[in-house]
Amino acid sequence: MTYLDHAATTPLHPAVADQLARDLAVLPEAGNPSSQHAAGRRAGALLSEARARLARALGVDTHEVLFTSGGTEADALVVAGRALAARRAGTEHPGLVVSAVEHPAVLDTARRAEEMLGARLTVLGVDAAGRVSAEALSAAVEPGTTALVSVMAANNETGAVEDLAGLVAAVRAHTGTARPGEPGWVAVHADAVAAVGRVAVDVHNWGLDAVSLSGHKLGAPVGTGALVLRREVTLVAPTGGGLQERGTRSGTQDVVGARALALAVELAVAERQEEAVRLEALRSRLLAGATVLEGVHATLPDDAAHLPGTAHLWVEDTDAEALLMALDLAGVEASAGSACHAGVFQPSEVVLAMGLGEEAARAPLRLSMGRTTTVEDIDRFLAVLPGAVDTARRARRGSSRYA
CATH class of the missing domain: 3.90.1150.10 (Aspartate Aminotransferase, domain 1)
Structure with missing residues (x-):
């Protein structure tokens, strides 16, 4: 065939497969990374190492990396989490601004937030190349009520690449602020599942507040992914549980998967x-x-x-x-x-x-x-x-x- x-989905990278085989033979004995005994501390150290490696490969800070089960969960966490955070802060109808060509993980979650949380959803049209205009985005953002802008870095269907740096700059120019916590600040998220490892992705210099990625698009196993989230960005977790990942994502962390994701991203970025x-x-x-x-x-x-x-x-x-x-x-x-x-x-x-x-x-x-x-x-x-x-x-x- x-x-x-x-x-x-893309086949496992041979180097990732080799690491997985070694880890699966040894790491189940390492314990739960949240446990305080020696085995748990060993697992926690390996998880921290994987987080730091992934952060270096992406050019972000270690504390900004949250492990997820993939891009879909990362997208849903940031869209729902921002709407819930805005509601908690007193905005009755938080604004969500997304493009018409987003992955269903963003579009469907935003539509559910509109239906179930009272969010005001604005879906931006695109041009013949599938790209959002900076002018249209600026017009859609309302400082003080817009909780999130989400525009994907590269389209998962057509492969069209957005000018994210230009779009973020347009949002900042319109709101007059570049830092969370300042009046009128609006968080900007990009689904970069299709982009990481294929085109340059510069989270900090583009001014992005959140970025999603998925492991199985890069040669890591299915069930691995991450949300890069600026420290100052507040998300309210849509579910309960242990809230292991900065209080945002519950569930025992997959140490083997985190290590596989880190290696896959390192290789994809290097190659x-x-x-x-x-x-x-x-x-x-x-x-x-x-x-x-x-x-x-x-x-x-x-x-x-x-x-x-x-x-x-x-x-x-x-x-x-x-x-x-x-x-x-x-x-x-x-x-x-x-x-x-x-x-x-x-x-x-x-x-x-x-x-x-x-x-x-x-x-x-x-x-x-x-x-x-x-x-x-x-x-x-x-x-x-x-x-x-x-x-x-x-x-x-x-x-x-x-x-």
């Missing part, structure tokens, strides 16, 4: 620039070969900032389910977009927000590449794509006769 769905050159060449080869087919279009404009390993297409006169099935039968594994929404395929909210229309939203195709992707993988995809498109179109025409 040819695997072109690294944006959904990023060299890998980006290789993946950009593969992406260009894929797009050039695919878009010569009639009715096959690149979703992003040519000049749009993008992830080097994500190519996004849409195909006329077909639908995503039929196309993905045809590719799968031909030995190519790809996706239509986020793998986090299970069930029947729905038109892509991201593609609709970009203004490409219903037909494009029903027929997106995401080809995402990673460390194991080769030129042969791209050529295999290009070889089977014409037949898969033809099969999907015939299937659509056949089904429409009986609709």
Whole structure:
């Protein structure tokens, strides 16, 4: 099989797998990191070491790193936590400002906060490249009532990259303050799950207050992730429990997973620039070969900032389910977009927000590449794509006769 769905999950990095095997053989004897006896202290020391390593790799302070089960939990914690914190501070209807192309972990949590907590949700439109304008963001922020702005660093479907530094600067210029605790301060969060290890992410210099990341997108195991949270940012935990991670996230910490995440991020950051050159060449080869087919279009404009390993297409006169099935039968594994929404395929909210229309939203195709992707993988995809498109179109025409 040819695997072109690294944006959904990517194989374990060999070095991470080796470390996991060693840790699983030894660390279960280390104890609970919250325990005060010798075994617990050993586990706590290993957890602290992993936190410090991850912080160094991300260029943040150690105390800012909170371990989570992945990007979804990190996103949900910061969105719900900021709404709850604002309510506790006396804001009856805290404002949440998010983009229309956010991951469901942000959008769905914000919608639930609107429904259940009385939050005022503002969903920002995007341009044809899927990017938020600084002017629109400034207009949506209300100093004193907006609890959180959340705009993702790179889109998980299309691979479009946002100008986060510019967006944060626009928020600070509008509110007239850059530090938490000052009147009118607004917290800014970025889901960087798709961005970390693929493009440069500069949390402090961009002025971000919170950043989410996920391990299994980087070569760590599923169930690992982190929320980088500025010390001064207040979150109210939406659940009870031990509140181990700075009083925000309950549950016994996974020491083995934390160490695996730290190593995976270290490797991804160290290899990023060299890998980006290789993946950009593969992406260009894929797009050039695919878009010569009639009715096959690149979703992003040519000049749009993008992830080097994500190519996004849409195909006329077909639908995503039929196309993905045809590719799968031909030995190519790809996706239509986020793998986090299970069930029947729905038109892509991201593609609709970009203004490409219903037909494009029903027929997106995401080809995402990673460390194991080769030129042969791209050529295999290009070889089977014409037949898969033809099969999907015939299937659509056949089904429409009986609709």
